[in-house]
Each structure stands twice: as C-alpha cells, then as structure tokens.
Amino acid sequence: MTDKDSDVQVGQGTLLVASPFLRDGNFRRSVVLIAEHDAEGSLGFILNQMTSLTLGQVLPGIADHWPIYYGGPVGNDSLFYLHSLGPELEGARHILGSLWWGGAFNQLRALLEKDQVPRHALKFFAGYSGWGQGQLASELEEESWILKPGGTLNVLESETDHLWRRLILSEPAYALWFNMPDAPYLN
Secondary structure, eight states, X not given: OBOTTSSOBOOTTOEEEEOTTOOOTTTTTOEEEEEEEETTEEEEEESSOEEEEEHHHHSTTSOTTOEEEEOOSEEEEEEXXXXXXXXXXXXXXXXXXTEEEOOOHHHHHHHHHTTOSOGGGEEEEEEEEEEETTHHHHHHHTTOEEEEOTTSSOTXXXXXXXXXXXXXXXXXXXXXXXXXXXXXXXX
C-alpha cells in the first residue's frame, strides 16, 4: 500500500499520522507506529497518548518512573512494550533498525527490578491498534492517515506532547491545521 502523495509504503516501522479529518475518537491527533504488517492486517501502537498510570502502579517492585501509554483500543487489559534491547529478550520481534517489540517479560522484569534498562530504551503501552485485512488500505483511501517513513523519529526517545502537531506541520497540505483547536465547533 502506497500513500498517493509520496513513495512511503505501509510496513513495519511506518508511522501513521492521523489526518485532521480523522473522525475516530480513538485516534484523534494520534501518531501510530506500525509494528507488524502483512496480508492479514496491521498492528501498531499510538505513540503520543500517555495514560496517568506508571509501570510501578501496575507491577509492584518496579521503579515508578516508567509511564504507560495508550497503545490503542484493542487489548487494553494487556501490557505491550517497544524497546531497543533486541534479541536480549527471547522472542522479541524486530521492527526496524534498533527498534523491537515484545519478548520474554520475565527477562525484562528481572532487568527492570535490577534497574538495568536505560530510560530511553523502553516504552510501555496498554493496548494496541489493529486493522484487519484491507481495513487500513480503506482508511488510507479515505485520507484518514498521512504516512511517514520508518526512521522518521526515534520513537523511544521522542518527546510526545507535540508529536502530532510537529508531524502535521511538516506536511504543507495540512500545516494550516497546526493551530486548530481540538474541538473547533466549541468556539
């Protein structure tokens, strides 16, 4: 699947930037990293919606400084993680470059309990975003998403508060929406 305005293709590591016209409240002003993509569908994580929870609140014995992000509307009762630990975690899945997801949680927990994971090497998510066969292609046809190539940003280190706006501002056709309020109809 190719974005009609560029040569970017949906694949592992691709970023989906919600267009200003996207109506789905789960994804409003969101940036999603695609972790898996094949003929059956796509799986990703919303990078810029932090929850009020920390890992220490969910798993006693773990340092409380790990925020948990809202990864998407599917499987909210499950914890997922992106990391740069690579195959150090058995079963970890490679996404792009030094970015991986998942892997043996018991190994990760042991590293966390010993405070052996650098802050910039790991990001946690409650839930994930998922699209069935053809669903994401349909949303791209409707121009619900703007595609950005993998490697556009370091998803583990990037500041997330203004991520959507920064990426929208880089698109001339959408830059005018930079200052649009979340709910313009309330003005």
